[in-house]
Amino acid sequence: MGDDSKVVVSASASTTKEERPSCDYSTSVTFDKLNGSNxxxxxxxxxxxxxxxxxxxxxxxxxxxxxxxxxxxxxxxxxxxxxxxxxxxxxxxxxxxxxxxxxxxxxxxxxxxxxxTVTQNSSWLFQLRRQSILTCQNDESVKVFYEKLHAVWQKIDCMHPHEFKCVDDGAHRLK
Structure with a gap:
């Protein structure tokens, strides 16, 4: 004879499964934990x-x-x-x-x-801009050199978030 007992889990009547998040409380939302400098x-x-x-x-x-x-x-x-x-x-x-x-x-x-948030931290911005200027290719491939520069540029961009009111604002920013 098999065990016929079943566990039934149901969501509340007001919420569907698609609307509810995963209920894994131990889940982190990032790979790298916030340590103050990242x-x-x-x-x-x-x-x-x-x-x-x-x-x-x-x-x-x-x-x-x-x-x-x-x-x-x-x-x-x-x-x-x-x-x-x-x-x-x-x-x-x-x-x-x-x-x-x-x-x-x-x-x-x-x-x-x-x-x-470091948007007001001009010394950090100065350091990043300086790093972007002083970064040298040395014996690295162009790809590796570009990746290093791009990482610095992204950090600079994060310090100045852009608020786009319409699609044209984003297109103008990309020019």
Missing amino acids: YASWYRGARITITSRRMTSWINGKKHAPSSDAAAYAEWKEDNCLVQSWLLNSMTKPVRALFEHGDTAFDIWEAARKTY
Whole structure:
């Protein structure tokens, strides 16, 4: 005789499987944990992953908590904790200690942004520009040399994010 017991897992009636994110709380949103000096690449990787999981509203401030007595509050709280865990699990222990007391995923996201954004750091920008000028090809192939330069240029671009209001703005930027 076989065991006929079955486990049935169902999503709430208001949410379909496609709308709900993966519930793996140990998942990190980036390959490299935020360590304080790699914010630009961490930010990009985390934003891409969270967007692919359809949870962008949790980090852009558009997902507000319903009233604590509302029926949707329990689901909101679970999803908030899920995104918080993704963010915190993608940070090194010393960095995580700075942000683990944030009440919402948005609080953690914004605190990290305010702590590590270097758009006002002219010395860092100077250092990157200097590095791009002083980088030499030496005995490297053109491909390797270009990859090094391109990595520096991307860091510089990350310091000056571009807000495009329409497609023409992006096309103009590429010229």
